[in-house]
Amino acid sequence: MSKSYNDKVYNHSPKRPLLFNCLRAFFVGGSICLFGQGISFFYMYFFDFTEQTAGDPTVSTLIFLTMIVTGFGHYDKIAQFAGAGTAVPVTGFGNAVISAAIEHKSEGFVQGVGGNMFKLAGSVILFGVFSAFLITIIKTLLLELGVIG
Known part of the structure; x- marks a missing residue:
C-alpha cells in the first residue's frame, strides 16, 4: 500500500529543475568568490598587503558586508534564488551569525x-x-623530531 502511495506522490509532485538550480548556485557562489577576489586585490593594491596577508581582511570584509546585506533583508532573497551558492562561501557564515541575532533581538x-x-x-x-x-x-x-624541515 505504501509503495503505491509513494509512487502516486512521486508522479504528482512537481519536478525540480536540478540542473538549473545547480547552475544558479554555481554562478552566484562563483560571483561571490569573484567579488571576494576583487576585495583581495583591493587590499593588495591600495594597502600593500601580500597575497598571503590579504586573506584575513578579505574574509572579514565579506562577512561584514554579508551582515549588512542580511540586516537590510536582501540576503534572504539572494539565497532563495541561488540556494547553496550563498551557503558555501564565507558569506553563509556571516548570514548565520546575524540571522540568529535578528531573530532573537526581541529577547x-x-x-x-x-x-x-x-x-x-x-x-x-x-x-x-x-x-x-x-x-x-x-x-x-x-x-x-626533524621529520619535516
Missing part, C-alpha cells in the same frame, strides 16, 4: 542577541580553532 541584547548569535556559528569557530590547535601541535612535533 534583549544580552540574552537574545548575545546569547543566540553564535549558536550555529559558535560550533564552526570552536572546531576551527580546535583543529588549528591540533594541526599546530602536530606540525611542531614533526619539526622537533
